[in-house]
Amino acid sequence: MTTPTPTTEQENRRPEPAVGTRRPGAAASAGGNTSVPKCAWVGITAVSVALVALLIKIYPTPFSSSQQRLFTVEELASYNATDDALPILLGILGSVFDVTKGKSHYGVGGGYHHFAGRDASRAFVSGNFTGDGLTDSLRGLSSSEVKSVVDWRDFYFRSYTYVGKLVGRYYDSQGNPTKYLKGVEAKAARGAQLLEKQKKEEAKQPSCNSRWSQDEGGQVWCDVGFPRLVQRPQEIALTGTMSKRCACFTEDQLHNPGLEVYQGCDYLAKTCQV
Incomplete structure (x- = not known):
């Protein structure tokens, strides 16, 4: 199910004054009512801003490609499909994607739920979906297996919304790629070259x-x-x-x-x- 997004009308709609009040600066009516003091409107505005900020914190809006951010491991874990008010996110090689539209797969009870709320890059090729198998480490994998993980990441870029980066093994606190990520991508490129060479040799x-x-x-x-x-x-x-x-x-x-x-x-x- 696709997470609902605010419509343009909803985003642009401004709160209307309560019944019986006038907008700031409006002239007094014939009945002698006076306008609301300016200081009162400043106070109302401040309270409104604080309330909106609180609501956004409690009920965050769905992610979009323009809202890319940095996640900690603990933050990403909150988006594991156990809270219907939150989108479902997963990480692979440090890239984070909104997979809410695939809820039947990534939601609770789905075949890929173990990927929700974490970066379990290794499990995409190992098939180990429990315990230590749900890790982002690719240590010990062959160049062919590493290439397969990179191919999976490319699939998510094509099929789902990219929302940010996971700080840790693959990206630092500034969102810059680490040496580990560069090494993984170099090994995957080497694997692609070897596969192409093997195909050409076997075609003979x-x-x-x-x-x-x-x-x-x-x-x-x-x-x-x-x-x-x-x-x-x-x-x-x-x-x-x-x-x-x-x-x-x-x-x-x-x-x-x-x-x-x-x-x-x-x-x-x-x-x-x-």
Whole structure:
């Protein structure tokens, strides 16, 4: 549900004098009434300003892109969807977004409620939504995982209203990016470069077709060539672990080093059970 915002009419409407009073400076009526003393109007104005300030504090207006501010961890925690009078906010890499329009997801009982009122950047890729998993630290994540977190932040910029910054790991008390944030963004950029390089390398050798069914299990096959397992060298830099993929090689290429025949599969078989 979208948080209601004041209409222009409501914002521009001025309080009308109470019945039986006149505006300051108005002439006395034929009945002899005198105008309200100027000092009285000054007092009324001061009280009105104080009352408006109090109401804004108690019932804050929804955020907009022109109301960007700095949040402390404690302040952000207040916007965790447990108070219907407040918008729902979340942080990712120190950027804070109003996700109230996604209340069905981020509200109490929603599948993403654990993100409300905090910066749980790590959980966007770890899948750990409890305890220590709900942290903004990305320490130990691979460049590919860090890139995924940055991609999530980009998603929120595209889909929700950005309202400010969270003071802490990623932004200092003046709202300036910290060395940690710059390091995260550099690592994500490196991950993007490695992914692009991996795509180009793997495009040189077509991947196998694959399918799985409960009756037959998994199968890989090649329309042209023969299926072989081959290591993905870029994967170590991307994820910190080595992985393999199935690629199709011509008979002339089968002598290349590093090619692995699937267990139980004939040397020149075009289809292999996996």
